[in-house]
Amino acid sequence: MNFPNRKRIILQTVEEKGSVEVKELAELIQTSEITIRRDLTAMAADGLIYRTHGGAMKVGLAINPIQFANKTAVNSDNKDHICRLAAQEINDGEIIFMDCGSTVFRLCQFIRNKRIQVITNSLPVVNELLESEVTINLVGGEVDSRRQAVHGLIANEHVARYRAHKAFLGVDGISAQHGLSANSETEAGMTLAMAGQAAEVYLLCDSTKLEKDKYVHFAPLSLIQVIVTDPAANPDVMEQYRQRGVRVMN
Amino acid sequence: MNFPNRKRIILQTVEEKGSVEVKELAELIQTSEITIRRDLTAMAADGLIYRTHGGAMKVGLAINPIQFANKTAVNSDNKDHICRLAAQEINDGEIIFMDCGSTVFRLCQFIRNKRIQVITNSLPVVNELLESEVTINLVGGEVDSRRQAVHGLIANEHVARYRAHKAFLGVDGISAQHGLSANSETEAGMTLAMAGQAAEVYLLCDSTKLEKDKYVHFAPLSLIQVIVTDPAANPDVMEQYRQRGVRVMN
DNA sequence: TGTAAATCAATCAAAAATAATCAATTTCAA
DNA sequence: TTGAAATTGATTATTTTTGATTGATTTACA
Structure with missing residues (x-):
């Protein structure tokens, strides 16, 4: 056999x-x-x-964890650290993409008072930024009630109509060798769509996700320009990413 | 295991x-x-x-229920009456438009268990139907934080991509002579876009709005097929609408 | 408010499954 | 046939999973 x-x-x-x-x-x-x-x-x-x-x-x-606001209690200190760093990179007047990751969601509280335009597919992000200085553009399409976000073909097309200065995205796994991976194809599609329309792609990624491979590998490391992670990240691992041309902040 | x-x-x-x-x-x-x-x-x-x-x-x-409280309290009995009538018109398998009117919002609770697809630009509607049998399609575009809805050019274009069996819409004013009117141009644009893509257009409209003219007149009475209103509506007025070819339910 | 019961977290130990390593076997091309 | 490469199996060490015990915490009820 x-x-x-x-x-x-x-x-x-x-x-x-x-x-x-x-x-x-x-x-x-x-x-x-x-x-x-x-x-x-x-x-x-x-x-x-x-x-x-x-x-x-x-x-x-197989049931994969949903990415969501409820999760914010987990690793919250690390996530806040990441978001503070990320927020410093955002300047008034810029247009940014934000996806439906739980880390990305926490970025909201740090950008409430910035004069920027946010394009997002995440309902919690919209809700969080509704009463703020930020102008919001919501991606249209089928609502995935599980993830409380908009996904799918129409959503990806919507994103393709815009061009942003920066994209702030989450992934489920990242490795120097295999690049970015996710737990679902639809989420991967949205990540790709946003990354493709942004001049600079930031990955918000707590250290537990580094060097982890998940269900779908959907992009090489070269898709992104910057990884923002927390101080608990392994220095050797970070060096690996740097050698592949990625800027690593922590 | x-x-x-x-x-x-x-x-x-x-x-x-x-x-x-x-x-x-x-x-x-x-x-x-x-x-x-x-x-x-x-x-x-x-x-x-x-x-x-x-x-x-x-x-x-996890989304804090987006509040409609201030508006929904007014005329709530009448609005529920209207929504019950409207809900009876919706059959399983249909695709419907719902706009961001407060009366339309109350329709949600009556359609939670229907197997239908709802296309909407209203964030409260999305929130209300998230955990229901209904499949939701969210209109993309600029978020108007005051109205908690998506409006604008891109939003109208998004609507134009779909075709629905029925549209359930609200207006600020309606008169037999001058047709439909609204308090803002952007809302009028969305109403027109949805009406144009639906086979049958229902206007959910409590009796206080009948024979009232508001800021912009944006469409003749012929845009709609049905008016759903409450028992307090003036019979003479209803007769006027009927004579112009509109079905009036109350 | 206080007490008893239920539930929980933490720690440890046992069992199962796995990874790693090496040896044996098979396959394939020259 | 021969030798290198690939495949398979066996052994051992490691990891993961599970269950039991204990003391702490929470809840329910009087």
């Missing part, structure tokens, strides 16, 4: 049952558990399945 | 029942309470659920 055949059987089993265990597959395919594990790891890297402890799941069934 | 699978079951249970207890989940998933507690803590950190003593709850809206 070779890899392509095993792969076929594994994929079929996962699709059928939603989730499987390593033991189960080893029994079914009549091979060792370690081989199954290797197969699963390879397939998970390709995004074909979602790897769990002891087995694998159908990708669609 | 591994974490991702438990996570799925927990989330599903919480969504279904609104709240669950640790014991209940431990029994359901056949695992220890401490494991459930750990799961809940992790999920709460991700913002997927709201942790309570002894269990968990469905995560509520």
